[in-house]
Amino acid sequence: MARPVSPVGHVIHVSNIRKTYGRMVAVDDVSFDVQDGEIFGLIGPNGAGKTTTLECIEGLRTPDRGTIAVLGLDPARDATALNARIGVQLQEAQLQKRIKVWEAVDLWASLYKTTVDGNRLLEQLGLSEKRNAWFMTLSGGQKQRLFIALALINDPEVVFLDELTTGLDPQARRAIWELIRGIRDRGKTVFLTTHLMEEAERLCDRVAIIEHGRIVDVDRPARLIDRHCPERSVVLVTADAAAHERLRAIPRVNDVTREDDRITVHGRGEDLVAEVITCLSEHRIRVTDFRTGTPNLEDVFLKLTGHSIRD
Amino acid sequence: MNPMRGLLKLTWLEIKIFLREPLGAFGTIAMPVIAFVVLGRIAGGSLARLSPTSRGGTLVAVSFPVFSTVLIAISAVLSLVTIISIYREGGILKRLRATPLSPLTILTAHVLVKLLLTATTLVLMVLVGKRYYPVGVDAPLAGFTLALLISTLSILSLGFLISSIVPTARFAQPLGAIILYPMIAVSGLFVPIASLPPLLRGLARFLPLTYAVSLLQGIWTHEAWSAHLGDIAALSLAFIVLTAISTRVFRWE
Numbered sequence: 001m002a003r004p005v006s007p008v009g010h011v012i013h014v015s016n017i018r019k020t021y022g023r024m025v026a027v028d029d030v031s032f033d034v035q036d037g038e039i040f041g042l043i044g045p046n047g048a049g050k051t052t053t054l055e056c057i058e059g060l061r062t063p064d065r066g067t068i069a070v071l072g073l074d075p076a077r078d079a080t081a082l083n084a085r086i087g088v089q090l091q092e093a094q095l096q097k098r099i100k101v102w103e104a105v106d107l108w109a110s111l112y113k114t115t116v117d118g119n120r121l122l123e124q125l126g127l128s129e130k131r132n133a134w135f136m137t138l139s140g141g142q143k144q145r146l147f148i149a150l151a152l153i154n155d156p157e158v159v160f161l162d163e164l165t166t167g168l169d170p171q172a173r174r175a176i177w178e179l180i181r182g183i184r185d186r187g188k189t190v191f192l193t194t195h196l197m198e199e200a201e202r203l204c205d206r207v208a209i210i211e212h213g214r215i216v217d218v219d220r221p222a223r224l225i226d227r228h229c230p231e232r233s234v235v236l237v238t239a240d241a242a243a244h245e246r247l248r249a250i251p252r253v254n255d256v257t258r259e260d261d262r263i264t265v266h267g268r269g270e271d272l273v274a275e276v277i278t279c280l281s282e283h284r285i286r287v288t289d290f291r292t293g294t295p296n297l298e299d300v301f302l303k304l305t306g307h308s309i310r311d
Numbered sequence: 312m313n314p315m316r317g318l319l320k321l322t323w324l325e326i327k328i329f330l331r332e333p334l335g336a337f338g339t340i341a342m343p344v345i346a347f348v349v350l351g352r353i354a355g356g357s358l359a360r361l362s363p364t365s366r367g368g369t370l371v372a373v374s375f376p377v378f379s380t381v382l383i384a385i386s387a388v389l390s391l392v393t394i395i396s397i398y399r400e401g402g403i404l405k406r407l408r409a410t411p412l413s414p415l416t417i418l419t420a421h422v423l424v425k426l427l428l429t430a431t432t433l434v435l436m437v438l439v440g441k442r443y444y445p446v447g448v449d450a451p452l453a454g455f456t457l458a459l460l461i462s463t464l465s466i467l468s469l470g471f472l473i474s475s476i477v478p479t480a481r482f483a484q485p486l487g488a489i490i491l492y493p494m495i496a497v498s499g500l501f502v503p504i505a506s507l508p509p510l511l512r513g514l515a516r517f518l519p520l521t522y523a524v525s526l527l528q529g530i531w532t533h534e535a536w537s538a539h540l541g542d543i544a545a546l547s548l549a550f551i552v553l554t555a556i557s558t559r560v561f562r563w564e
Contacts, residue, residue: 058409060563083411093406096398098331103324110320111411134331 010069011036011158011189012057017066019052026052027063028213034206039180039190041204043197043297045309049213050193051091054162057191058088071157084112087151089144091162091193097136101127101146104135105153112154121149125179141172148179159183161192165199177203197297197309207297209304216304221297228303229295232272234265236280237289246283250275261288317412321420329424339390339428344435377527378500380433381520384463385495387425388470389487394421395474396483405564414561422467429463430456451533458530458539462523465546468553469519475557491520498524519549 012034019027027049034040042050055061057068059075059082068075073082095104105118122128125145130138138146144164151159161180165173180203184190194200200207201221208218217224231254236243239261247265248256252275255266265276273292280287301309329335395418398404407417437452473490477483497504497511498520504512515521526542536543 060405060409080411083409088409090402090406090409092402094401094403095406096325096328096403098328099324103327107317107320107324108410111317 010034011071012040012191013067013069014053014057015067017053017056017063017068019049019056019061019063026213027056030066030210030213030215032208032215032218034189034191037184037187037189038205039184039192039203041200041207042191042193042210043195043200043204043207043301044210045195048210050195050210051162052213053210054160054191054193058086058160059083084114084154085157087154087156087159089147089151089159089161089164091166093147095135095146098134100132100134101138102131104146105149108150108153114155115153116155118149118153121152124182125149126175141168141175144168144172144176145179148176152183156188158189158191161190163193163195165194165196173199195309197301201297209301211305224297224300225295226270228300230268231295232267232269233293234267234273234276235289235291235293236263236265236276236287237261238263238285238287240285242283243280243285246279246285247276250279318416318420318423321412321417322423325420325424326427329428339386340432340435343432344439347436348439377524377531380459380527381462381495381498381500381524384429384459384466384523385491387429387463388466388491389484391421391425391467391470392474392477392483392487393480396477396480399562399564400480402564408563414563415558418471422464425467426460426463433459451530454530454536455527458526461543461546462519462527465519465523465550465553468550468557471557472553472560475561494518494520497521499528500524519546522546522549 010033014033015031017027017030018025030049030053042053044050052061056063057070057075059070059079062076070082071085075082099107101122102118105122109115109118119128122131125148127142127145127149130142135143135146148161148164151161164180165176168176177199180190180192184205192204204221206218206220207224209216209224217228219227243263244256244258247253247263250265250267252269252272253265253267257264257266265272267275279285298309329339395404404417408414433456469490470487473487474483477486495501497507497515498518499515504515504521507515522542522545526539526546529539529542530536
């Protein structure tokens, strides 16, 4: 099926939306675009406006101001047409306690014109053995996998996932990441929200950082890190007394600090590590430990907002 | 998508889910029937001698069948109100909303479930009642069923309105009870409307249950439908107005 072309060839186009609840401004002047076939993450702390933004895009809420286009459609006006082409997983959603896994999949399948094979979907998501289990008996990870199955049953072009891995243990979380990459690899666009920076960094092709209802920056995780936290550091342990001076001579190095045998080299750019290694081998400096300190999205967030995402 | 297919599937699914509830089938279907049988045994053969056609006459012949059906209909409304608010609170309504299911389909499915369960209970009671209440069986069952359906839909639409506006499941049941039980009290079921104080009589005129009771009692005692056109008009009007308001004010979360 041919996709209608949205303004700039984007799957999702959000432009200057604002949403208030009473006197509380939940989302203010938010704009971004999501490209075809990418995993796009909206990241920020709880209460930053992630879910409100997402639910406006899904058509569950109507923004007070601004425009949204999903697959060229207005979610508020064309909800019915859009519902058939998107898959949605909602934060803290539940199903009937005593609905069986296969019954939920079967019900969802009956609602759409185009569907994928529900049994195969359950198999892919590792739920085949739970087909006859009641929803209330599933573990957190199994429930989330069922919600992913329901979001995928209509073979959607865009999949929306809201805080998908919250409350899951690390192992279940990794398994879900694999699933999401699989969804992208089958040509679908994934839009997700998370407050877990590690998740965003590992999973998302691009992220938008949201804070107090405003978008702070949008880019690939690696480029956000380069742009906002270009500092790199190398920590090494050596008995060589001359090491300190030699390392300081590297042009890219800003500062070298020393604490007994432990030397920390501060500099900028991705080449810092390579240059430190070259310097060590040229001068035959013997090291007993070597570690690199690379900033992550967590640091970017701290830099951009002045506080940690966990605060 | 096919809305009919979704409705039938959801209705069937909700029936299955309901029957899986502990006490679900027992409380809703078996209990009223058992209570009916126990009452019948206690009252014994004395009931058989009562005439069904003595208008306004005996409690058992006229009021009891109507009374019990109204009570069952009311409890169906109360459980509808409760289940909608539980679904809302649990995020189930919200999840269903993000599908091509329309709100009307979801609510209709629940109404169908309640109607089917109520019908099952009543059919069982009639079957059992043949033995203990021989008087009741020569009542016009088909007409009474139709009258009951009209009445139930009208009362259900009031249930809709309540479930559309109550904030949480904890409020739903008591609020439903506060509205419904006084409605029963002034409906003419216990005390004839004519002998109520003027204020309550005026109140009764605005409540759909009053017309439901009048219609049900009339049909049960072989009165002509033409004598109850006013009741039917009032019940239909209540259904249309209340449903229209509830679809406007319905909250998904």
